[in-house]
Amino acid sequence: xxxxxxxxxxxxxxxxxxxxxxxxxxxxxxxxxxxxxxxxxxxxxxxxxxxxxxxxxxxxxxxxxxxxxxxxxxxxxxxxxxxxxxxxxxxxxxxxxxxxxxxxxxxxxxxxxxxxxxxxxxxxxxxxxxxxxxxxxxxxxxxxxxxxxxxxxxxxxxxxxxxxxxxxxxxxxxxxxxxxxxxxxxxxxxxxxxxxxxxxxxxxxxxxxxxxxxxxxxxxxxxxxxxxxxxxxxxxxxxxxxxxxxxxxxxxxxxxxxxxxxxxxxxxxxxxxxxxxxxxxxxxxxxxxxxxxxxxxxxxxxxxxxxxxxxxxxxxxxxxxxxxxxxxxxxxxxxxxxxxxxxxxxxxxxxxxxxxxxxxxxxxxxxxxxxxxxxxxxxxxxxxxxxxxxxxxxxxxxxxxxxxxxxxxxxxxxxxxxxxxxxxxxxxxxxxxxxxxxxxxxxxxxxxxxxxxxxxxxxxxxxxxxxxxxxxxxxxxxxxxxxxxxxxxxxxxxxxxxxxxxxxxxxxxxxxxxxxxxxxxxxxxxxxxxxxxxxxxxxxxxxxxxxxxxxxxxxxxxxxxxxxxxxxxxxxxxxxxxxxxxxxxxxxxxxxxxxxxxxxxxxxxxxxxxxxxxxxxxxxxxxx
Numbered sequence: 001x002x003x004x005x006x007x008x009x010x011x012x013x014x015x016x017x018x019x020x021x022x023x024x025x026x027x028x029x030x031x032x033x034x035x036x037x038x039x040x041x042x043x044x045x046x047x048x049x050x051x052x053x054x055x056x057x058x059x060x061x062x063x064x065x066x067x068x069x070x071x072x073x074x075x076x077x078x079x080x081x082x083x084x085x086x087x088x089x090x091x092x093x094x095x096x097x098x099x100x101x102x103x104x105x106x107x108x109x110x111x112x113x114x115x116x117x118x119x120x121x122x123x124x125x126x127x128x129x130x131x132x133x134x135x136x137x138x139x140x141x142x143x144x145x146x147x148x149x150x151x152x153x154x155x156x157x158x159x160x161x162x163x164x165x166x167x168x169x170x171x172x173x174x175x176x177x178x179x180x181x182x183x184x185x186x187x188x189x190x191x192x193x194x195x196x197x198x199x200x201x202x203x204x205x206x207x208x209x210x211x212x213x214x215x216x217x218x219x220x221x222x223x224x225x226x227x228x229x230x231x232x233x234x235x236x237x238x239x240x241x242x243x244x245x246x247x248x249x250x251x252x253x254x255x256x257x258x259x260x261x262x263x264x265x266x267x268x269x270x271x272x273x274x275x276x277x278x279x280x281x282x283x284x285x286x287x288x289x290x291x292x293x294x295x296x297x298x299x300x301x302x303x304x305x306x307x308x309x310x311x312x313x314x315x316x317x318x319x320x321x322x323x324x325x326x327x328x329x330x331x332x333x334x335x336x337x338x339x340x341x342x343x344x345x346x347x348x349x350x351x352x353x354x355x356x357x358x359x360x361x362x363x364x365x366x367x368x369x370x371x372x373x374x375x376x377x378x379x380x381x382x383x384x385x386x387x388x389x390x391x392x393x394x395x396x397x398x399x400x401x402x403x404x405x406x407x408x409x410x411x412x413x414x415x416x417x418x419x420x421x422x423x424x425x426x427x428x429x430x431x432x433x434x435x436x437x438x439x440x441x442x443x444x445x446x447x448x449x450x451x452x453x454x455x456x457x458x459x460x461x462x463x464x465x466x467x468x469x470x471x472x473x474x475x476x477x478x479x480x481x482x483x484x485x486x487x488x489x490x491x492x493x494x495x496x497x498x499x500x501x502x503x504x505x506x507x508x509x510x511x512x513x514x515x516x517x518x519x520x521x522x523x524x525x526x527x528x529x530x531x532x533x534x535x536x537x538x539x540x541x542x543x544x545x546x547x548x549x550x551x552x553x554x555x556x557x558x559x560x561x562x563x564x565x566x567x568x569x570x571x572x573x574x575x576x577x578x579x580x581x582x583x584x585x586x587x588x589x590x591x592x593x594x595x596x597x598x599x600x601x602x603x604x605x606x607x608x609x610x611x612x613x614x615x616x617x618x619x620x621x622x623x624x
Contacts, residue, residue, distance in 0.1 A: 011152075011227035014169045015197050015206040022169045023224055028153040030171050030224070033137030042151035049150040049166055049228040051238045062116055066109035070259030071309050075105050108309045115317055134165040154225040160425075162216045167232040168223030170194045170208050175219035175411070175457035177426060180204065181350050182213050183233060188526075189217045189426050191458050203233060207460050218411055218425050219457070250341055255312065262305070270299055345578055349589035349596070353575075353603060354565040358427045360435035361525055364516055365398035365559040366498045372438060375566045377414060377421040377430055379437035391439075394499040401497055402559035403439050405530040406432035407446055409467045409481040414443075428526070431563050432483075449473055453540070454547040463488045466551050468535075468544050478540030479532055480551045486517045486529035486560055493531050493557040502556050517560055524598030525562035531555040567603050575604045 014022050028034055034042070057065070067076065079101045086095035134147040137155040147165040150156065156168060158176065170176070170192055177189035184204040192207055203211075210216075210223050212232040229235055277292050323339075350356050357376045362369055370391055374381020383391055383399075391399060412425030414433045423430030433443060454468035464484030471477055482489065490510050495502040520527050533555045535543070543551050578585050585605050589596050593611040600606045612620075 011167060011231060014226045015209045016200070017169075018196050019169060019171055019194060019224075022226065023171075026153040026224060026226070028155065028224060030155060030222070031137075032140040033155040034151070034153050035139050039138065039149075039151050039154065042153060043149060046151055046231070047229050048148045050148050051235055052230055059117070063109060063113045066112045067105070069309060070256045070263070071305070072105055072108065074259055074263055075101055075309065079105065105309070108313045111313045111317055115320055132163060132165070135159075135162075150225055150228055152225050152228055152231075156223055156225060157220075158210065158216050158223065159220045160216055160218055164210045164212055164214050164216065166212045166225045166229075167227040168210050168225045170210060171222045171224055173219070173221040175455070176216060176221040177218040177458075178210055178214045179217050180211065180214045181348075181356075183211055183237075188428060191460055192219075192221060193459060251312070255309075273299060342583060344584045344586060346586045346588055349587050349599065350565065353571045353587060354567050354599070356427070356565060357423075358431035358526070358563050359566050360431050360561055360563045362520065362562040363399055363402055363435070363559055364513075364520075364562070365395060365402055366496050366503070367394040367398055370395065370399050372435055374438070377423050377434050379414075379421070379434050381438055383438055397499050398497050398559065399439060400441065401532075402530050402561070403432070403436040403441055404446060405481045405532050405558050406483060406528075406561060407436040407441055407443055408450055408452070408469060409465055409483045409530070427565075428528070428563065432528075432561065435561070450479065453478070454544040456547045456549060456551060458484070462549060462552070464492070464549075464552055466547075468540060468547060468551065470540065476537055478535045478537060478544075480535060480543070480555075481530070481532050482552055482555055483528050483530045486527055487514060489529035489531055489555070490514065490557065492552045493555045495554075495556040497556055497558045505557055513557070513560065520560065520562040522594055522598070523562070524595045524602070525564050526595070528561045528563075530558045530561060532558060567599060572603050579604070 017025075023030060027038075067073070079098050082098035082101060083095045086098060132147050133144045134150055135142060135144055135157040136150065137143070137157070138145070142157065150166050154166075155171070156165065158164060164178065171194065173192045173194050176192040178192060179189050190204070190207060192210065194208055197206065197208060209226075210221070211234065212228075213234040227233075227235075230239055274292050274295070277295070347353055355376060359375045360372050362371055364370075369386045371384050371386060372381060373384070385391060385395070410429045410432055412423055412427075412429035412433060414430055414437075415422055415424065421434075423433075436443070449472055450469040451472070452467050453470050456464075456466040458465035462484070464482055466480055466482040469479050469481065471479055482492070490505075490513060493505050493510075496505045496509065517527050517529075533551075575585050587596065587600050587603070587605050589599075593613055597606070597609040597611040600611070601609050
């Protein structure tokens with residue numbers, strides 16, 4: 001009965017169904033999970049929760065595969081003929097020529113075998129490192145089991161920092177955010193919830209689903225597994241890769257053609273020479289004719305290039321070693337030559353062309369704009385006015401108030417370990433903490449003065465996140481800090497920070513802020529708005545008891561914050577070198593087209609700032 005129920009669930013449509021329907025279709029129970037007796041048949045039915053890898057070839061198969069090239073076969077034939085001639089003539093103590101040719105063939109095969117064996121061992125080691133456990137509910141108990149034993153219908157528990165072991169539909173979500181760059185290329189964590197989605201939406205917009213191979217960067221949640229192993233989204237990608245057929249590289253095709261052509265030419269020359277000698281010399285008698293045949297065969301053997309396969313293998317092996325020093329594992333020698341024949345490089349933006357470290361570049365307040373120097377998570381770099389002057393006066397006050405909001409409405413932490421700064425949590429929130437430090441604000445000091453008493457987590461519907469704090473320096477009041485999408489936040493604001501005070505936020509001023517926001521987006525900056533509001537103690541206690549969106553009204557707008565995932569310093573040089581080698585670089589990203597175009601121009605990938613969306617790409621004819 002359980003198995004039949006499981007078969008009715010469609011993993012690809014689980015995000016569109018109410019959670020109760022999904023649970024019923026999977027034949028499971030949120031509180032008790034599956035029992036061991038239910039899980040075992042499902043494990044046999046669906047298989048282990050792992051991506052199916054090609055079965056490794058036995059060592060003897062890998063070794064024999066080195067003898068498949070036409071030139072190598074030609075050399076083996078030459079070895080056999082040379083050994084046969086020696087056996088017939090016995091003109092030397094040993095068949096030195098046959099031994100020399102076979103030694104070259106054996107050396108060539110050994111070099112290829114050793115290199116491929118090393119690569120296979122490295123891949124096996126990486127697979128072993130990726131093995132992990134997962135937390136599930138089985139028989140009503142919370143257990144840690146090998147991730148490979150997870151089956152559809154299992155209830156899995158996700159905590160911050162966990163790697164998600166299988167695709168699942170969320171049952172509970174508390175401020176859960178996941179990093180899905182591995183699937184979608186989007187650098188920002190995705191906020192998750194449990195609401196069903198009525199429309200058919202792309203993978204990146206399925207906010208009620210979690211996916212195998214992604215990571216939980218913040219919060220926690222519970223999900224029911226809808227797909228495991230090769231049925232996951234990651235498994236689908238792996239399956240598509242498996243369906244691609246190996247093709248001979250240009251070098252392999254050329255060597256194959258050369259070997260065949262050489263074989264034909266050598267045979268033709270030998271036949272012509274034998275026929276010419278027999279006719280011209282008027283050779284008679286079986287013994288004399290046999291001697292001429294031996295002469296022709298010896299010529300054919302001498303014409304075979306014994307060193308060519310060994311030279312090719314040696315050159316490819318050198319390429320493999322160079323790639324290994326750059327942390328690239330080449331499993332087959334011929335793949336090095338394929339890489340050298342590339343004419344287009346399609347690269348992901350996040351973490352490849354950029355540092356995957358969000359950095360605040362600008363903060364705009366009522367009195368002006370502050371520019372931040374430096375990049376990454378190290379709190380180094382000056383904070384200056386647009387004209388290069390120091391931050392002072394009203395702008396200094398407004399900047400500190402805006403960054404105090406960004407620091408408090410924040411769940412990330414910044415750490416320094418062995419001289420390297422890292423962020424735990426959302427990269428965007430980490431960037432805000434770094435900007436506050438650059439401006440001289442101390443998170444520890446703010447923690448002591450403004451302890452948090454409540455939080456309204458970010459949601460995709462509100463596009464805002466708020467925190468409630470008690471002000472220990474002014475016991476009679478508390479404060480709410482809010483950050484989020486500027487266009488949404490402005491609708492919740494009635495005032496704007498001006499120095500130590502505030503002023504009404506008029507419709508014309510609101511439109512002016514939105515225009516600034518558009519201008520920042522045109523500079524490839526992601527933008528956030530920040531706002532706050534003082535509360536009486538009574539109101540604070542009321543809101544803290546049941547935090548909700550009620551706190552996000554009549555706010556005081558503090559400023560706009562623009563940030564960017566900066567390009568890697570070495571990426572621009574790499575793009576220039578690729579272009580110089582006749583290779584066309586392309587950038588693939590889930591960012592807004594305008595943002596993508598600016599980054600591409602800064603890296604030198606495009607000069608006209610043209611970006612093509614996925615929808616536009618689908619409409620292009622195959623020829624383009």
